[in-house]
Amino acid sequence: MTTTSTPTPYGTPETPRVAVRGEAQLEVDPEIARIGITVNARGSDRRGALDDLTRRNTAVLDLVKSYGEAVEKVETGAFAITPQLTHKGRGERxxxxxxxxxxxxxxxxxTALGELVTRLADLELTSVSGPWWALRPDSPAHRDARQQAVREAVQRAREYAGALGAELVALVELADEGAESVVPVAMAAPPGVTRAAMQGAEAPPLDLEPQRQTVYAHVNARFTMSPPRL
Known part of the structure; x- marks a missing residue:
């Protein structure tokens, strides 16, 4: 009768296992910046409000797109036309x-961000929020953090084995702990600036300093090592 031996999770005296955690934390410059632009319109009739909104939205899009390759993406989000009712009388008016x-x-x-934000905020009934700094999902910074975490795990395991007079023999398991995550990218941005706050001459471009991003990586690793010399 053939029996199959079940490997022990903690190794054996002949092949002990060492389990470690590798960590990495990198600070890198952001790769992209996002700004939110809200265009408003208000009129006594639906068609007039819609026409004004269309005109202002077109002005915003034309201005943003005029910056060419400096702008990677422009996306239109929520759109709404909402009636505002009077609170007097019995009927809904x-x-x-x-x-x-x-x-x-x-x-x-x-370099174009500060100027664009200022010019957008100077448009009629237009609010600007942000910027929110970020890395791309496929940024090399994520890979660098993962590799550094693995190297740190190997080094830590080697130090533990060396303290026992042993050497690492083989890698048994390498587990990703959720990998890296970027620290929330929202910076301390002021509330949206509107044209009403910028009356008069054209405002100078804002000086916006990019907020560095923190990338984390964590791995769990198990190794076998030679018998320790105790």
């Missing part, structure tokens, strides 16, 4: 219509 559309722009050239 529309007092005005409020329109809103939200646009998100992703920039890769940070």
């Amino acid at each position: 529309v007092r005005a219509y409020h329109g809103r559309v939200h646009v998100t722009a992703t920039l890769v050239d940070f």
Whole structure:
């Protein structure tokens, strides 16, 4: 009768196992910056509010796209035309219509960011929020952090084995602990700036300093080592 031996999770006296955790934390420059743009319109009739909203939205898109390759992506989000009712009388009467559309722009050239934000905020009934700094999902920084975490795990295991007069023999398991995650990219951005706050001459471009991003990586590793000299 043939019996199959079940490997012990903690090794044996002849082939002990050592389990370690490798960690890495890198600080890198952001690769992209996102800004949110909200265009508003208000009129006494639906068609007038919609026409104003369309005109202002077109002005925003034309301005953003005029920056060419500095802008990687422009996306239109929520759009709404909402009637505002009067609170007097028994019937439901529309007092005005409020329109809103939200646009998100992703920039890769940070030298143009301050000027674009200032010019957008100077447009009629337009609010700007951000920037939010970030790395791309496929950024090399993620790979670098993972590799550094693995090297740190190997070094830590080798030090443990060396303290026992032993040497690492083989890798048994390498487990990703959820890998890296970027620290929330929102910076301390002021509330949206509107045209009403910037009356007068054209405002100078804002000086926006990119916020460095922190990338983490964690791995669990198990190795076998030679018998220790105790």
